[in-house]
Amino acid sequence: DAKTTQPPSMDCAEGRAANLPCNHSTISGNEYVYWYRQIHSQGPQYIIHGLKNNETNEMASLIITEDRKSSTLILPHATLRDTAVYYCIAMGLRNTPLVFGKGTRLSVIA
Amino acid sequence: SQTIHQWPATLVQPVGSPLSLECTVEGTSNPNLYWYRQAAGRGLQLLFYSVGIGQISSEVPQNLSASRPQDRQFILSSKKLLLSDSGFYLCAWSLAQAKSSTDTQYFGPGTRLTVL
Numbered sequence: 760d761a762k763t764t765q766p767p768s769m770d771c772a773e774g775r776a777a778n779l780p781c782n783h784s785t786i787s788g789n790e791y792v793y794w795y796r797q798i799h800s801q802g803p804q805y806i807i808h809g810l811k812n813n814e815t816n817e818m819a820s821l822i823i824t825e826d827r828k829s830s831t832l833i834l835p836h837a838t839l840r841d842t843a844v845y846y847c848i849a850m851g852l853r854n855t856p857l858v859f860g861k862g863t864r865l866s867v868i869a
Numbered sequence: 870s871q872t873i874h875q876w877p878a879t880l881v882q883p884v885g886s887p888l889s890l891e892c893t894v895e896g897t898s899n900p901n902l903y904w905y906r907q908a909a910g911r912g913l914q915l916l917f918y919s920v921g922i923g924q925i926s927s928e929v930p931q932n933l934s935a936s937r938p939q940d941r942q943f944i945l946s947s948k949k950l951l952l953s954d955s956g957f958y959l960c961a962w963s964l965a966q967a968k969s970s971t972d973t974q975y976f977g978p979g980t981r982l983t984v985l
Contacts, residue, residue: 801978802961805973805974857913857961857974859913860912
């Protein structure tokens with residue numbers, strides 16, 4: 760699976776949009792971009808995934824560049840409960856393990 | 870909807886004692902099941918995965934073992950715990966018959982194990 764690069768930490772004001780970047784310049788054509796988050800002492804929570812097109816669900820939006828070398832996770836209105844470590848993962852074949860890097864620690868500030 | 874349970878939530882065990890962690894999934898049939906470990910301040914390490922009853926694949930040789938006695942039950946065991954076995958153990962499941970070429974893994978709440 761392709762390696763991903765994320766900033767180690769970010770701050771965001773409560774109520775504002777949180778934009779979390781991820782670089783995956785070596786991603787291959789059949790690899791999806793997955794985002795998970797992990798709130799302290801809890802199991803990772805699936806957020807969203809996509810292949811080429813932008814995706815949106817009730818939690819977030821995922822913007823993937825046309826060359827697929829980077830993506831941005833957008834939390835439209837961050838709340839204090841969104842404080843967590845966010846992981847960007849490139850995953851290909853089914854039934855393969857998730858490889859979590861160090862992620863981005865997002866702190867939402869009141 | 871599907872839910873995944875793990876127990877116990879926390880566990881403190883002495884070195885050399887046995888271990889049994891249980892994971893169960895509700896609301897789906899024949900899921901893929903995974904055991905991961907997360908050491909303090911580090912990423913997730915896949916330990917075992919299973920695509921069916923009695924089918925276990927080991928990713929890392931160590932003193933841990935896994936079993937799947939029932940379709941939706943996954944057990945992580947050890948005969949003798951080591952200090953290095955301390956960590957956050959996570960069970961995950963995914964759909965075995967996903968329509969897309971990739972499948973999403975969903976995690977349980979985890980078990981925090983401290984070996985003293």
